[in-house]
Amino acid sequence: MFISRIEVEWAKARNPYDLHRAVWTLFPGREKETRKKQDEPREGFLFRVEENHPGRAARLLVQSQDEPQSEGEWARLLGRREFEPKPSAGQRLEFLLTANPIKTITDTHRESKPNKKADKRGTYKCRVPLLREEEQSTWLGRQLADSATIESMTVQPHSPLFFHRKGNNGKLLTVTFQGILKVTDSEALRKRLYNGIGPAKAFGCGLMLVRRVGFGG
Numbered sequence: 001m002f003i004s005r006i007e008v009e010w011a012k013a014r015n016p017y018d019l020h021r022a023v024w025t026l027f028p029g030r031e032k033e034t035r036k037k038q039d040e041p042r043e044g045f046l047f048r049v050e051e052n053h054p055g056r057a058a059r060l061l062v063q064s065q066d067e068p069q070s071e072g073e074w075a076r077l078l079g080r081r082e083f084e085p086k087p088s089a090g091q092r093l094e095f096l097l098t099a100n101p102i103k104t105i106t107d108t109h110r111e112s113k114p115n116k117k118a119d120k121r122g123t124y125k126c127r128v129p130l131l132r133e134e135e136q137s138t139w140l141g142r143q144l145a146d147s148a149t150i151e152s153m154t155v156q157p158h159s160p161l162f163f164h165r166k167g168n169n170g171k172l173l174t175v176t177f178q179g180i181l182k183v184t185d186s187e188a189l190r191k192r193l194y195n196g197i198g199p200a201k202a203f204g205c206g207l208m209l210v211r212r213v214g215f216g217g
Contacts (some may be wrong), residue, residue, distance in 0.1 A: 001194070004062045004080035013058035013073040016163040016172075020202045023047060023062060025072030026092035034136030048098050058166045063207055085193045087210070091183045092151070094176040097208040098158075098176045101130040101139040105127075127199065130171040140177055143197050147188035160205060172200055180213060 010024040023045065024030070030044060045064035052058040059078075064070065070077045087093065104125050133155045141150055154177075160174040176177050183189050196206030 002064050002067050002080050004068050005078040006060050007057040007076045009057050009074050017165045022074035024073050026068040032060045048207045049204045087183045087189045089186050092213045093210040095210045096178050099198045100205045102127045103135045110207045122162045147185045148181040148183050150216050
């Protein structure tokens with residue numbers, strides 16, 4: 001696995017959907033993700049936006065299975081290193097995660113969405129963001145329930161993330177979780193680190209960074 005720092009030109013970084021497509025250009029020949037379930041191995045990459053200011057190239061941290069190329073059509077590699085996360089049971093780790101905490105509810109407005117399809121049970125569902133900090137914290141606890149327990153955590157909300165995709169406008173609500181966790185199942189946590197946590201990974205969510213408590217201090 002590789003962890004890389006890259007830049008994406010402002011022309012693409014200004015729209016989160018285009019930013020994601022620009023990162024793909026660093027992996028020529030790599031096809032779009034084909035996995036259907038969260039527990040299947042990730043084929044592409046995860047990323048988080050570290051800097052994105054109007055008129056300037058955005059800076060991203062990218063985690064990928066493949067080694068990125070030095071130049072893409074709209075992106076440039078600043079540096080990379082190979083690494084292999086090896087958490088161990090009982091270990092305490094600092095973590096940092098930007099995520100899109102959501103819940104799934106019955107879609108009560110499906111009449112206005114003629115192209116919406118029912119699920120296998122014949123019901124119509126939609127995702128809605130969790131707005132209260134308590135709900136967001138509980139959501140992350142559920143995501144990590146099979147792999148770690150959270151000892152302490154802060155939750156930082158962000159302004160809505162607006163994007164344009166194929167002529168349609170969209171909005172995401174994201175938060176950044178930061179704190180300390182204790183590993184309960186090392187292999188389960190390793191899979192979480194590989195595959196990411198929660199939805200909206202194409203918009204810079206889901207990449208959890210960890211390090212040993214006190215490391216570098």
